[in-house]
Amino acid sequence: MESNIVEIKGLSKHYKDFSLENLNLNLPAGCILGLVGENGAGKSTTIRLIMDAIGRDAGTITVFGMDNQSPDFIRLKEDIGVVLDETYVPEIITAKQLGKIMSGTYRHWDQNAYDGWLKKFGLPPDKKFKDYSRGMTMKLGIAAALSHGAKLLLLDEATSGLDPMVRDELLDVFADFAVQDGHAVLLSSHIVSDLEKICDYIAFLHQGKLVLCEEKDVLLDRYGILKCSKEEFGTVPENAVHGVRNGTYGVEALVERDRVRGGLLVERATLEDIILYLSKEDKK
Amino acid sequence: MIALIKKDLYLVGKQAWTLLGIALLFCISPKLESFGSTYAIVLAMTLPLTALTYDERCHWDQYMAMTPCPPKKIVLSKYLFALLLIAAALVITLIVPLARSFVTGDTEFDLAEKLVGSGSIMTMVLLVNALMIPTAYRFGVEKGRLTMMLMFFLAFGIIIGGARVMGGDKMFGWMETMPLATLGVCVLAAVLFLNVVSYFLAVRFYLKRRSGAYD
Numbered sequence: 001m002e003s004n005i006v007e008i009k010g011l012s013k014h015y016k017d018f019s020l021e022n023l024n025l026n027l028p029a030g031c032i033l034g035l036v037g038e039n040g041a042g043k044s045t046t047i048r049l050i051m052d053a054i055g056r057d058a059g060t061i062t063v064f065g066m067d068n069q070s071p072d073f074i075r076l077k078e079d080i081g082v083v084l085d086e087t088y089v090p091e092i093i094t095a096k097q098l099g100k101i102m103s104g105t106y107r108h109w110d111q112n113a114y115d116g117w118l119k120k121f122g123l124p125p126d127k128k129f130k131d132y133s134r135g136m137t138m139k140l141g142i143a144a145a146l147s148h149g150a151k152l153l154l155l156d157e158a159t160s161g162l163d164p165m166v167r168d169e170l171l172d173v174f175a176d177f178a179v180q181d182g183h184a185v186l187l188s189s190h191i192v193s194d195l196e197k198i199c200d201y202i203a204f205l206h207q208g209k210l211v212l213c214e215e216k217d218v219l220l221d222r223y224g225i226l227k228c229s230k231e232e233f234g235t236v237p238e239n240a241v242h243g244v245r246n247g248t249y250g251v252e253a254l255v256e257r258d259r260v261r262g263g264l265l266v267e268r269a270t271l272e273d274i275i276l277y278l279s280k281e282d283k284k
Numbered sequence: 285m286i287a288l289i290k291k292d293l294y295l296v297g298k299q300a301w302t303l304l305g306i307a308l309l310f311c312i313s314p315k316l317e318s319f320g321s322t323y324a325i326v327l328a329m330t331l332p333l334t335a336l337t338y339d340e341r342c343h344w345d346q347y348m349a350m351t352p353c354p355p356k357k358i359v360l361s362k363y364l365f366a367l368l369l370i371a372a373a374l375v376i377t378l379i380v381p382l383a384r385s386f387v388t389g390d391t392e393f394d395l396a397e398k399l400v401g402s403g404s405i406m407t408m409v410l411l412v413n414a415l416m417i418p419t420a421y422r423f424g425v426e427k428g429r430l431t432m433m434l435m436f437f438l439a440f441g442i443i444i445g446g447a448r449v450m451g452g453d454k455m456f457g458w459m460e461t462m463p464l465a466t467l468g469v470c471v472l473a474a475v476l477f478l479n480v481v482s483y484f485l486a487v488r489f490y491l492k493r494r495s496g497a498y499d
Contacts, residue, residue, distance in 0.1 A: 015496075053349035054495045077352040088347035090295055090338040097294045104287020105351050154350075 004062075005029050005152055005184040006050060011059035013045055020045050020208045023059065027152075027186055027201075032178045034195030034216070035188040036275055037205035043188035044085060046205070047156045050186075051082060063152065078107055081145030085157040087137045091130035095123050095140055099147075106148035117143035134161045142170065146177070153177055153185045159194050167191070171198050196271040206279050216271065223274050224257045224266035235262055243277030254278070288353070288361035289368065292335040299334060303327040304372065311380040314390070320380070321405070324373035328409045332366040333416065337425045345494045355494070359417075359487045363479065366413045370406050377402040403468060410475045412436075414482035421489035422498070 006027035013020040020042040027033045035043050048054045050061055052068045061068045066076055089098060095118055103109040118125055121139040123132075132140065138158055145153060153174065159167045175198045178185045189195055195202060196216065203213040212219070226236065233244075233251040240259030245252045254277035257266050293300070303323055310320030339345065348358055378398060385393035415435055420428035447455045459467060492498060 048346075048349070051350050053346065074352050074354055077350070080350075082350035084346065084350065086343075088343040090291075090342050090344065092338070093291070093294055097291075101287045101291045101294075102351075104285075104290065105353050107352075 003029050005064060005182075006186065007060075007062045008046075008050070009060045011046075011049060011061060012057045013049060013054065014057050018042070018045075018208060020049075023205075023210050025203055025210065025213055027184050029182055029184055030178065031200040032174065032185040032187060032198050033201045033203060034199035035186060035203050035205060036190065036192055036195055036271075037188075038190060038279070041205040042208045043205055044156050047082070047084075047154050047186070047188060050154060051077070051080070078148065079151045080154060081148065081150030081152070082154045083138065083141040083145050083156060083158045085160065087129075087141040089129050089137075089140075091128065093129050094126050095129075095143075096125040098129075098140065098144060099125075102144055102148070108149040110147050110149065114143060114147035117146055135163065135166045138162060139166075139170070142173065146173070151183050153183075153187075155185065155187045155189075157189055158187065159189055159191060167194060174198060192270075192272040192275055202271065204275055204278065211278055219274055220269065220271065222256055222258070223254055223269045224260075225269045225273055226253045226255045226260060226264060226266050227251070228264055232262075232264060236260055236264070243280050285357050285361050285364070288358060289365050292332075292361070292365045295335045295338045296331045300327065300331055300369075303331075304376065307373070307376045308380060311376050312384060314381070314384070317381060321377045321402070324376045325405055325409060328366070328369045328373040328406070329412055331369050332362060332413060333420070333425060333429065335365065336362065336417075336420045340420075340425050345490065349494055355490055356487055359421075359483065359490050362417055362486070363413070363483055366417070367410075370409055370413075373409070374402055374406055377405075400464065400468065403472075407468075407472050407475050410472075410479060414475065414479045418482050418486040418489055421486050421493055424498075 004026045006025070008023055008025040011020065011023040011025075018040065023042075023046065025033075025046075035046065037043050045054070049056050050063065050068060052061075052073060063073070064076060064079065066073055093101075099111060099114045099118075102114070103111055115125075117123075118140075121136075121143060123136055123140055123143065129137065129140070138161075142155075142158060145155075155174065159170055162170070171194060174185050174187060177183055178198075187195065187199065199216050201213065202216050202219060204211045214222075223242070226233075227250060228236075229250045230246075233253065236253070236255065237259055240256045241253050242256070243254040254269060254274060255266060260266055303326060307320045307323035307327060310316040310323060312320075345358070348355075381393065381398060382395060384390070412432070415432045416428065419431045419435070422428065423431050443455075462470075
């Protein structure tokens with residue numbers, strides 16, 4: 001049986017202009033959970049809440065079975081590697097210096113592993129952080145997150161703004177990490193294709209609310225794209241439709257495959273199709 | 285903790301070595317010693333702010349919130365870093381002239397006088413730190429700097445205003461009867477106590493800032 005490494009129940013956080021409402025989410029061991037949503041949907045807030053960097057207004061969060069507001073949680077952070085949407089490191093620090101700082105911060109810091117990641121990612125150790133490209137800064141953040149024996153990785157837009165080759169390289173790193181015993185990854189991104197490649201579960205956040213949280217394969221099996229005439233579309237049960245685009249010559253809709261009968265052709269939907277249709281439907 | 289102080293040293297390294305070098309050079313010459321002392325004070329007063337500015341600019345607090353480093357340690361490291369700089373400034377303004385007097389056989393060198401002079405200045409720097417660190421966490425470094433200056437002027441205004449209203453003798457007369465060493469120890473103890481209060485305030489402000497309460 002899979003145990004959950006992260007469990008979020010009824011989580012809420014209110015700001016003046018944004019609210020995260022009643023979030024329920026589980027991240028099982030050995031899995032990669034993709035947290036998808038538009039900018040400002042609440043992905044970064046969720047990660048900061050998991051790390052207890054900001055206080056919650058309601059709900060509970062447990063990580064490795066421990067409430068994240070318990071006094072011992074700070075020690076548990078040894079086991080959590082986090083990559084934020086920016087690497088918040090002073091611009092004149094070098095990768096080598098960052099390693100020295102982190103070796104005094106994490107008890108299980110592995111300098112050899114860090115040096116190995118720097119080498120693997122092609123990061124010059126003596127170059128100042130300000131002279132790094134976006135891809136290099138993200139790689140540095142990932143190198144640090146992977147060098148202290150973490151069992152859980154929380155990645156906030158870690159692949160955004162990177163070229164496809166670098167993204168692919170990093171996705172492989174995350175996938176390799178997740179298959180190790182007792183490990184898990186939460187990867188937030190608005191690049192749905194990245195999530196489709198490696199995630200086991202997909203959680204879709206929209207305007208601070210969880211629209212869906214499901215196994216990726218189940219989602220891809222359940223939904224399909226129906227392309228038909230307006231007349232044919234009239235025969236489709238209303239509860240099978242989760243989003244419609246009306247064109248001049250016909251209709252394109254996201255439908256639940258099982259509920260569509262009558263020989264209508266339902267194509268396979270990509271994760272991006274599902275997310276886009278569902279977000280539009282939610283707006284209505 | 286050491287790692288965090290090390291980080292601050294990386295941040296101000298070049299500036300610190302330049303100021304230290306200049307202060308050291310000036311302190312070697314008896315005629316230019318006062319310039320050296322000024323540089324040493326500048327070093328002790330400005331570099332903690334420089335480190336705080338770097339932290340604020342890159343949102344270092346957000347990064348540290350993801351690590352097992354407790355906020356109390358992060359804030360304490362700032363006070364220790366400031367103390368380290370004060371110690372460096374003291375070494376330059378006190379030890380260098382002392383060593384010079386030994387080497388040159390200068391009989392006019394008065395260690396007690398020097399100790400009072402440097403000690404007073406460094407106590408003043410300690411007082412500035414006690415005001416500066418929490419205000420920087422509360423208002424941000426730039427606004428914190430202005431707030432700190434306002435508080436400083438306000439405090440001096442109250443002291444000077446009080447002396448005018450009550451009369452200088454009434455207000456400060458007791459100091460003249462007190463032995464200098466006792467007065468020095470009392471002032472230092474008061475400033476250290478203020479630093480302790482300042483630390484607890486700074487931790488509170490740091491946590492609130494990190495949670496976005498001041499955004």
